[in-house]
Amino acid sequence: MKALTWHGKRDVRVEKVPDPKIEEPTDAVVRITSTAICGSDLHLYEVLGPYLKPGDILGHEPMGVVEEVGLDVTRLKPGDRVVVPFNIACGSCWMCDRQLYAQCETTQATSQAKGAALFGYTSLYGSVPGGQAEYLRVPQAHFGPIKIPETGADERFLYLSDILPTAWQAVRYADTPPGGTLAVFGLGPVGQFCARIGRHLGADRVIGLDLVPERLEMARRHGIETLDVSQLDDVPGTLIDLVDGRGPDAVIDAVGMEAHGAPLGRIAQTAAGLLPGTLARAMTDRAGVDRLVVLTAALKAVRRGGTVSVTGVYGGEVDPMPLMEMFDRGIQLRMGQCHVRRWTDEIMPLLADDDDPLGVADLRTHRVPLTEAPQAYEMFQKKRDGCVKVVLVP
Template sequence: MKAVVFHGIGDIRLDDVQEPKIEQPTDAIVRLTSSAICGTDLHMIRGSMSGMQPGTILGHEGVGVVEEVGPAVRNLKAGERVVIPSTIACGYCSYCRAGYYSQCDNANPNGSRAGTAFFGGPKSTGPFHGLQAEYARVPYANIGLTKIPEEVDDDQAILLSDIFPTGWFGADMAEIKPGDAVLVLGCGPVGLFAIQSALMMDAGQVFAVDHHDSRLDVARELGAECINFDREDPVEAVMSTTGGIGVDRVIDAVGVDANPPESGPAADKAREREEMFRQQAQMVSSQAKPEGELWKPGQAPSQALLWAMECIAKAGTLSVIGVYPETVRFFPWGQAMMMNLTVKAGNCPHRRYIPDLMRMVASGAVDPAEILSHRLPLDSVIEAYEKFDLREPGWVKVELRAA
């Protein structure tokens, strides 16, 4: 079969590989009719998420048709359309039963403390072969796979595999209440769904920060007040619009890749804030260690977190769904403590949200396919990755369709 295979940092290829087979009684084989490219995939390709093993099939978003099920899969049969959650869970451990499917004790073969198991990730996540392929083996299929009703098409269902649930999860963690002022940092696909989710939860005001006009245009259509950080300083824009109070909730939908702006009105301000943070960190470090060792590159908060802390109101909630590798160790806890902030972060427990979101889509309450910008055949995947990685105008979310 055809599959997108990781060969090394910056090196992915569309290869011919062996078709998967049933390995465990709770497995299913799914023929993929649709998959997608996600910003998380770029972390693996760029090397910002280490531990990728050459030969791993990429991709963690998938929709397809059940081809075969193991003897312990009693709720599915061949021929049924299903959406595949990005994260893998057993369904019976204490974490799964509490709804923390992304913290399953059993799915990750590296052990219960190893973290989230998901498709197409590094060794620490399994590894499990991913879903940018013609067929996939799905572990714990009796728990993960969710049937797709006739009212929901593949264009809608593929967005329920990861990014719509993740955006909803970010808004849910942020504890959004009717009337709240919300700031979403990053208008990639997950950020856009966080905006949409916040508005569905009756947020009174939603700000969106990015510098790609095509993404900000989508955010504006959804109802957000858009701030292009190449043209204005996000902190000044948010604070002036909220009467100096700030926002009640912030959702970081960018993660480790959020770099300071290089030019424009926000650039000098960003450098000033970063220098202030450096000086504070140096002061604390010099008190703790005689040699005054400062944080190393990559250990300081990303630009998104620095803006979040400047924009959030006292007693606010910060929700982090952007990807940060385990090597990131630094966060301005002193500021968070003094402001009585609530800080939440995590990988989305997709299986917890997919059934409810599926019902919303089937009822016509929301159409997630509005976020899709490109629908391409799997054969075009390498070119699509290149354009998506460069954030070319209009490239918001790419669906890959089977031949």
């Protein structure tokens, strides 16, 4: 089969690789019909390369049709149409019983002291081959895959694999009071959904912040107030002034480790990436730093007693935090990998609604063949051609 494989910094290639097969009784093999590029895939393209090896198959936002199932998979059959969550969970361990599926104890990458295994996401999370491919072996298929209707465009359901439940969790964690104000830093795909979900779940006012014109315009189409941060000298101060001199009740950081405007963090990340793999991993594990300009702004902008919800991916070990200010202002901080299956039953009725209340039909800007994935990665990273979301078709 054809699959997108990693070969080095900004070097991904579509190559022929062996077809996946059933290896365990709880496996399934899915023929991929659509698979997306996630913003966190760009971390692999740039910062997290030390945790990959040449030939690793990328991608964790897939959907398709079941081709084959293992003996213990009774809830699926060949021909079923499914979306595959990006994290791999058994559904029955101590963590899964508490709906903490991103911490599944059956699939935890214990050798790396990390949570549940992820598709296509480095040795930190199990080195499981990803879904930017023609076929995907799905472990724990007795629980993970989400059955969807036989009809309807792929993109109505594709985002259940990651970004839609990730945004839903971020908004739930933000816990904006009814009639309150939510600010969303970063209007990439997850940030777009955070803003729309925030309004759907009862925020009276949602303010989205970014510096990419196409992202700002997309948010405005969905009734979101926007701020172009490239035009602001003091982002937290502006938000505080805009919201009663107190600041938003809740703020979501949907940006993460590669935020713009953090030159020292960028230098540190680049320096680590220049080291040989073993040294780079050691440096990142013990002394990794993130670009914290967005997280710091979120912490300074939220009102006293408010909540900051972090859904952007961070990977630092020695990141400085303004703890005195956080403590004094009574800020609540929530974060973490999304527990996809925890939220999908809440979201599914909205996807079945012909009115499309979350605007899933207005997110993807580019749909391209899998063979053009290397060019699509570059376009997405450099924000060319109005790119907000890319869907690949095997």
